[in-house]
Amino acid sequence: KNEVEQSPQNLTAQEGEFITINCSYSVGISALHWLQQHPGGGIVSLFMLSSGKKKHGRLIATINIQEKHSSLHITASHPRDSAVYICAVFPRMNYGGSQGNLIFGKGTKLSVKP
């Protein structure tokens, strides 16, 4: 079982729709990172959070530490939001063999149609 699971794997939406991408993890964490990767492009940091909620423009990220779950919401989606969204967690130090380094989900590929 992957330590970081994202759902859905693929998502197609119409422009203007409200979008939710989910991330569940199985380890104790220090923080969680949401990243965005455009096709053929680099990786951009969207949020890093360890509790509660953060908002930036049309993007909102929430995290529930007790439930080990985070969501990324996009309001009024636009074709330029089409990208792969990656959830990554910082496990508590000395977890397993990772020495607390980022563990990545496999990503959610979002396509927003005009």
Add this chain to the structure above:
Amino acid sequence: DAGVIQSPRHEVTEMGQEVTLRCKPISGHDYLFWYRQTMMRGLELLIYFNNNVPIDDSGMPEDRFSAKMPNASFSTLKIQPSEPRDSAVYFCASSLSRVNEQFFGPGTRLTVL
């Protein structure tokens, strides 16, 4: 700040050749990370440095891979000899501390024929 800078952006080489990838982190960031991304395995950490010192290289696939950070503003990832299975996108990222927002470079797309 220009962000994390990587070069080259694309590299095509033949099996057996030496490949060197370069990275300039954001000034003032004490941590530098090298990642590899493939379709099959996603993003994987190869190695990371703190204040120019390698801390965790457990992700380096084998002895053909080596990484150095001679100073705070420059790091290299070297593959010698390269093999077709090394074909991937290699990202460099930097951050202020270990558990902190990481800023990624544009990546180097490596193709080994």
